[in-house]
Amino acid sequence: MTHREMTKHIRTRIAKAGIKVRVRLYESCGDNYIQVFGVTPDAQFSEAEQREIRIIAQVNRLTLAQGMPIDLERMTNSTRFDFVYSER
Numbered sequence: 001m002t003h004r005e006m007t008k009h010i011r012t013r014i015a016k017a018g019i020k021v022r023v024r025l026y027e028s029c030g031d032n033y034i035q036v037f038g039v040t041p042d043a044q045f046s047e048a049e050q051r052e053i054r055i056i057a058q059v060n061r062l063t064l065a066q067g068m069p070i071d072l073e074r075m076t077n078s079t080r081f082d083f084v085y086s087e088r
Contacts (some may be wrong), residue, residue, distance in 0.1 A: 003032040006060065006085050010034055013056045019049050025085075032087070034062060037080040044078045051075075056085045 002008070003025055012024040014036065026033050036053055038045065043052065049070055058070045062083035070083075 003027075003034075003085055004088065006062075007034050010036070010056060010062075010083075013060075014053060017052050017062045018058065019045070019052060019055075022064070032085045034085050035080065036083070046078075047075050050078060053067060053081055058079070061086075 007023055007025040011021075014021050014023065020039050022039055023037050024035050026035060032079060036057075037043070046087075054070050054072050058072065062070070062085055064070060065082075067084070
């Protein structure tokens with residue numbers, strides 16, 4: 001699956017979970033990123049929404065920076081997520 005296809009898939013899965021977000025892809029320092037953020041600049045995700053987004057990312061084998069695994073219980077960012085996608 002390409003970076004673009006995975007971004008579209010993540011967008012679809014999060015929408016099916018009933019969470020309103022914007023999902024975009026970008027490249028930085030040679031890595032492929034998928035960024036998830038709210039539809040308004042001041043949007044905050046609830047703990048349940050954060051957990052659901054992390055589960056979707058983990059199931060689709062996304063990681064945090066430098067291959068760090070996603071911790072489902074770590075609620076540190078309620079406004080934006082940056083996941084790394086490695087094409088396999």
